[in-house]
Amino acid sequence: MPKSINKKDKNSKTVSINNLSHYYGIDENKKQVLNNVNFFIEKGELVLLKGPSGCGKTTLLTLIGALRTCQSGDLTVLNNQLNGASRKTRQKLRRSIGMIFQGHNLLRCLTAEQNVQMGADLITNLTYLQRRELARKWLSAVGLEDHHKKLPNGLSGGQKQRVAIARALSANPKLLLADEPTSALDSVTGREIVSLLRKLAKEQNCSVLMVTHDPRISDMADRILNMEDGKIFNALSELR
Template sequence: MHSTSSLAVPVRPGGSAALRVRGLNHWYGRGGTRRQVLQGVDLELRPGEVVLLTGPSGCGKTTLLTLVGALRQVMEGSVEVLGQELAGSSRAERQQLRRSIGMIFQGHNLLRCLSAEQNVQMGADLLPGLSYRARRARSREWLRRVGLADQMNQLPHDLSGGQKQRVAIARALAAEPRLLLADEPTAALDSRTGREIVDLLQGLARGQGCGVLMVTHDPRILDIADRVVRMEDGRLVESGEGERLWGASRLPDAGEARAVE
């Protein structure tokens, strides 16, 4: 483990990277109401690597995910995702890039008028060259893998919070993303289901070379991480092995963290 007064994640020059961030600054508001939320962030994620991002509520973790996920315009600094620079990119370029990025956010973002299967098929629809039958089969397989084989035809309002989360996870994985961004993917899940889900995410990283960046307060999943990175006040301040860094950070446990969030 190592730490610095500001940035702590070393950027390794050269070679392939699923994600490379340099000198990233972001703020909300203008003039006297301007609030800096990211300050000089440097981060690199390689294909097949799983990195957990942790830190107190409001420190900028979700904002970082939305910038890396091409959901916001980069204000200052460099964000290179799958070889494409997002700084100065057009809306159309960001939209095209998002087809290669899987995103799992706490709000689930399921379409209420579609069944669980239809929501997951929206992910499978991003894959080129697949027939409708193949996309449907893929959607059903991912629902089975997240334990929802019996809920395929249910609408989101008939599902529990944990079930909605699993549908959102299945949708992201059905698209075979090259980069996966997850915001508290185990927050609404019991211990056994949470373990099954993170094992799926780790399998995606190892089997398909997908880079995984996951925001979490859940100490139960430290063993899947190649690195744990800690953020405070919009800066990345520590990076290191999971258990050592987690113990030093004195974070609340997963239940306490969910109550705060």
């Protein structure tokens, strides 16, 4: 049974979770999908979350991303306790969290630069020109400076995923959540994307939690969490 995380430790972590459980449905249809989950993520750490289909990975990711209401247990993200948090607190917290999903979620009618600028738009004290400059900086950081005027349809799968990364990082997040970001990519592109994500996240001291089935990227993680039937088995594994 993993030890629980004490209060002092909690403040130094990006995410700390104690006895988190989650259920879908009601009455006889009530089903437990997370069962007393305990783990933490350090600042700047890249953690992979692995486990079979249906074990609860996406549910956990969406709870940490403040996209779902926390029902039971203790879930602290960037020093915000999410159990009992108001909608306003969750909305505010979401501005500090970048999210990258499998299908890129790029807007098809916007250019690569405009898509990235949507991330920078979350930083409220910047002028339009500053946000555009920031978008160009991030496109360049992911190696797409020559593609800024292209629409998503004119980009390859790997390039679209780079745009999604640039968009997430341009909002200057403290935590990045990624759900299967490499599953649609070939192995070379997949490794390139994760290595880029790792480099940029370390430079920004941003923690990354990535759900993946992809064995080709395991060696790039600081830590790997294994989940099964709503439980995490190696929550307090050593940092590499």
